[in-house]
Amino acid sequence: MSQDPLVVFTPSGKRGYFPKGTPVLTAARQLGVDLDSVCGGRGICSKCQITPSYGEFPKHGVTAIEGALSEWNAVEQRYDDKRGLAKGRRLGCQAKIENDIVIDVPAESQVHKQVIRKAASERAIEMNPATKLYFVEVAEPDMHEPSGDLERLGEALKSQWGLGNVTADLRVIGKLQPTLRKGKWQVTAAIFQDHKEDTGQIIELWPGLHEDGIFGLAIDLGSTTIAAHLTDLRSGEVVASSGLMNPQIRFGEDLMSRVSYAMMNPGGDLEMTAAVREAMNTLITEIASEAGIASALIVEIVFVCNPVMHHLLLGIDPVELGQAPFALATSEALSFAARDLELSAVNGSARSYILPCIAGHVGADAAAVALSEEPGQSEDLVLVVDVGTNAEILLGDQTRVLACSSPTGPAFEGAQISSGQRAAPGAIEKIEIDPASKDPRFRVIGCDLWSDELGFDAATASSGITGICGSGIIEAVAELRMAGLMDDSGLLGSAEATGTPRMIPDGRTHSYVVHDASATGGPMISVTQGDIRAIQLAKSALYAGARLLMDEMGVDKVDRVVLAGAFGAHISSKHAMVLGMIPDVPLNKVFSAGNAAGTGARIALCNKQARADIERIVRQIVKVETAIEPKFQEHFVAANAIPHKTDAFEELSKVVSLPAVSFNTGSESSKGGRRRRRRD
């Protein structure tokens, strides 16, 4: 047995014998223990904090005595005086091994720390960002060996960090000399390393040790909203989240109307590109300000979006996406400078990455959902539905994954609904209709009370009750069906037929009054026949897409449904199934994945290996094109009724007991604003 002391690191359990006097950081590196260091062991970055444990450790076969580490030294004292070191903590680069010892590496000292993705999920992201910080000491220039400052910085990065082939753009080269001299030949470099290449690019330089961190943005660019998560690229923590309406809405509400705008107006694509890039800069400035960081500390951006937004963001005319064969200009992931998108608000050398598209109608957002939800890793057959203006649908398991996109329209987001509104305080998000009295009770965003509970009026006084959001309208329509106020063709009954004065005439059809504040100058919130037709069209499209994939897979049912998208997070599984939005599965097999596309963007931001993974995965996904598949139209028409009866639904109906209702008067006309699609 060796005379050298034994060192056991926890939580990894890695162990080894090291000569007395070996710094803990050195031992950790030799064992491959995940212990962080930005300054390379110079005692100035404090990232390598460890906690020694003393006493008997029978489990590890170690007895650690006081003095097993070298004495607290002047470097540690200076750091403690200046910034404070938690009790029991030592700096791994300063504390030297003198005797057998157990050393714990706390989570915050791990480079590849695991970041909890969201409260609702147990899965974690391993930190392995493409851009990291490196502190280096650079050799001073020598007239007799006249190499450039950049070349000497490159040598320092190679010898001190093992980084070869490091380059810099002209902006960074331009600031190199003053930065090196200000830092007295010590600088911190933020270096981007592509996941596909063995090269590095210096994104930014700071004199001395840079302690303000670096940040990345995960941006989910939707047709209607742009959502951004500002993420600390060292800890993985989301330091701020913010959103903005997509200003392209003024060119067209949905994707196809934007494509039409580009077709009809020469240069229209450029207008839309300029609008979205400008909004992006606004959003970036806002989110940096909200987090209290300089926006120049944002060194990376990852984008996910549908194909039309993808093209419009990148400055590509989306006209080909509006007509068969729906050819993408490029389907592969792209890595480029953020300044190529005129994103002046971030660091001038910041990098951008956009996930690959799956097909002309199935974009980088669907790829991000695949990265986040990993249907290809699933043991049971899972249907992943990302509900937005377009629904992206994935169906698969470990054997294969299919994907399609379905044009649901904006109804699920509360648009094209008479009392519809965005999910914001004052919007009705939950609703129940009593089958006996036919009266509703509801909850609004921003208040935890139901409308029939004490204090509701006071609690909602400031926001008011302003409309119905996407999840509210789904519930309302399903509840109207369950309360017997609507038949299974989707027709609302009259006051006479239903026996409730809440049913009021509206042209040749009827509307259901949810909340009437018109006497006090407030809004009258109702569900109209047109609203129901809009929801029917949307849900039929969604359902038909899912069915098409099931046909392709050769199955009649799925094992599990994952609802993604901000909307998916709020929707009630029961109501979605009553409505026939999704194939019938047991209610406990319906899950919400939150904003899975945004999560996929965050994963690609925090872990460059995930970029390689998704680029490989999308090539394996089988694409199904809804627009040319006759079966899609068949499914679409067949899905119009509420509910769509299947065996599985019979199971469900035992719980929700739908009445048989019919109000067919022959006088209904479609008022939904959108023409109902029929097969010719």
Added chain:
Amino acid sequence: MSQDPLVVFTPSGKRGYFPKGTPVLTAARQLGVDLDSVCGGRGICSKCQITPSYGEFPKHGVTAIEGALSEWNAVEQRYDDKRGLAKGRRLGCQAKIENDIVIDVPAESQVHKQVIRKAASERAIEMNPATKLYFVEVAEPDMHEPSGDLERLGEALKSQWGLGNVTADLRVIGKLQPTLRKGKWQVTAAIFQDHKEDTGQIIELWPGLHEDGIFGLAIDLGSTTIAAHLTDLRSGEVVASSGLMNPQIRFGEDLMSRVSYAMMNPGGDLEMTAAVREAMNTLITEIASEAGIASALIVEIVFVCNPVMHHLLLGIDPVELGQAPFALATSEALSFAARDLELSAVNGSARSYILPCIAGHVGADAAAVALSEEPGQSEDLVLVVDVGTNAEILLGDQTRVLACSSPTGPAFEGAQISSGQRAAPGAIEKIEIDPASKDPRFRVIGCDLWSDELGFDAATASSGITGICGSGIIEAVAELRMAGLMDDSGLLGSAEATGTPRMIPDGRTHSYVVHDASATGGPMISVTQGDIRAIQLAKSALYAGARLLMDEMGVDKVDRVVLAGAFGAHISSKHAMVLGMIPDVPLNKVFSAGNAAGTGARIALCNKQARADIERIVRQIVKVETAIEPKFQEHFVAANAIPHKTDAFEELSKVVSLPAVSFNTGSESSKGGRRRRRRD
């Protein structure tokens, strides 16, 4: 022996047996014969023209009968009708081998054709540009296999040309879809392949076969002038050359005054950068217009320049170059997008390459001279002097090469000379002074007659006689010395002492009148004592630099002198040696290399392998820093006299017979504008 026909290609002599029916282009490719093709054998580009020879070829062991190639076909006829095919020519992709044959590949059908660099030199540039044209047929999109257009273009480039890893920037991706469709899925791509990487970048795309060529610019960015050569990247031909004054002159005549300007004025470096980039755009627009090409066809630019211009072009504050240790921000060659320099006049995706710098005072221009003149390949010891505002000096042979830079100032370019002017029509460029009469005869730029020849006045009437250019002032000073009008300290004699009324008083010194048109309102052109002092300072600096390298090399003489620079092309070797500008060698060992830096830039533009070569070569060059070497000052002071006597010069003086002259009156004051440097 094979039954297959034997094919012999000339001039390469490559030979092989091929099955009947093999196209000539296919046979050439299999044998590695240099036969061009842009369209890949589709019979539309006509680059693969060949000339079959029939008859007995005992040398090749072939008897070629008529009918050894397949019959003239419809594709050839169509091409001949449309554009004309020279008599005897066939298209290599159409003509098929039917029997033994000798096939000549004319020079214009060779890819790696040799381009004569300049009339004065026998050396050639082999065409191997970084950017080349490729015609491809791209698969149409298929909804069931939804890959992007860029990916299908990439597959076509790989399968049809063997080009892998081809990418494109967002500008090219943005024009990809309309170009593919306009070209009916046939496009020509200009693809840049870096000399260091196994990747390609699509610089431009044209629908169908692009026949207007692509062009590159070789730019020699001097302190005083910017010279550009527009080069056809397929043929290597220089289609236009143009020059412009460097607008930075308004910030300082010489390099150090520009560095001072940057030091004294915050943002001054940015002003100078903006000025030179703007001038570059002007120059590019002019030269494209002169050549009658669209400036967007310019897809590459190669720059050579001294270190200060290098930094100011790239947007780097040159302040560090003004003080020891003269650290460059970066010394290595750089490859980047032309748009990073705001060069909007060229193609939006054009690439730029700047040669490596050798040291803080020895720039990419010296590297270009090394590439052009190849001192490291020389069997004898060669001194290469590139004379400009700064002189770059190389000394070496196959064993090693030394380099330095010497601050000669602008006198050699006609600046700071009382009657000095740029080399332009009307400038005196050659001068002789009769030792008996002390009268001059001269020639001016734009006229082949001497001033004492019949018809000179008429021939120069339009330009006039306006001043003395750089080569003229060198000759004038040397002639003054040879005519006994100046002593070897450089002092001009009085009219009395010299016996000519052309010597007129000028303060306490004297001037020599070369040409006096003041009676008719024209200029009086003279050489003043101040002019002589300026030339003495310049030539001393030049000579001292050369001597310093000779000391370092441990030699007393060199075998050969090469004078480079536009000025070097016009200077008289004899006068340069009388003046003591260069170390003494036999007159027939002094050569002019013309604009060697510009030639080096052209080589790097036309042959990407040369970029790899020079990047390797500069690492092997030993740099000598004149500014810190005490011996430089010693040599500088010692070199002030005219002539500097050496053994070799004794040889020379047999030819030019210099008189012993002395006019030392003790009253001379320095009027040269620049303070004479002395050692303390």
